[in-house]
Amino acid sequence: MQVIDGMEDIIHRGKIVKKEIEASGIPISTIAKRLEINRMTFYNKLNNPNMPLNLVKKVGEIINFDFSVHFPEDINRTTSKGGEPLPDDVEGLKRIVQQRDSEISQLKDQVIELSRKLIEILYKFYCQVTKANTMLKRH
DSSP states (O other): OEEETTEEEOOOHHHHHHHHHHHHTOOHHHHHHHHTSOHHHHHHHHTOTTOOHHHHHHHHHHHTOOGGGTOHHHHTTSBOTTSOBOOSSHHHHHHHHHHHHHHHHHHHHHHHHHHHHHHHHHHHHHHHHHHHHHHHHHO
16 A cells, blocks of 8 residues: 555555556456456456455466566565465465365375385385294204
8 A cells, every 4th residue: 555645545456457458458358268257257356456466466477567566565475485376365275274284184194004015015024034034044
């Protein structure tokens, strides 16, 4: 947000995005298609002063424009360390955490299974070495 004469001037993300789309010359319908949403839904999103930052960033990628020129602090926080878009809402963050928890659980199960297999292989090897040593002692 910008402060002008003590009053907050709220940045209308949708209007800024629409202006840059017009400057790019790429039709709205083309961008909507690339975003895999219908054109009217995209127009509704452009009318939103709080257009989701991850959507702003996606549009920027399509029209080859860096929206951090208009709101650097906001755009820079829309990706995780892995470069994935972060949702603007708590529910979206909860879904990401649940997905990561599920991935961690699957990896944990894989590690346990591989550990069991390793123990089984080592036990068989131990048995063979013990048997070979016993046979050598007899001769």
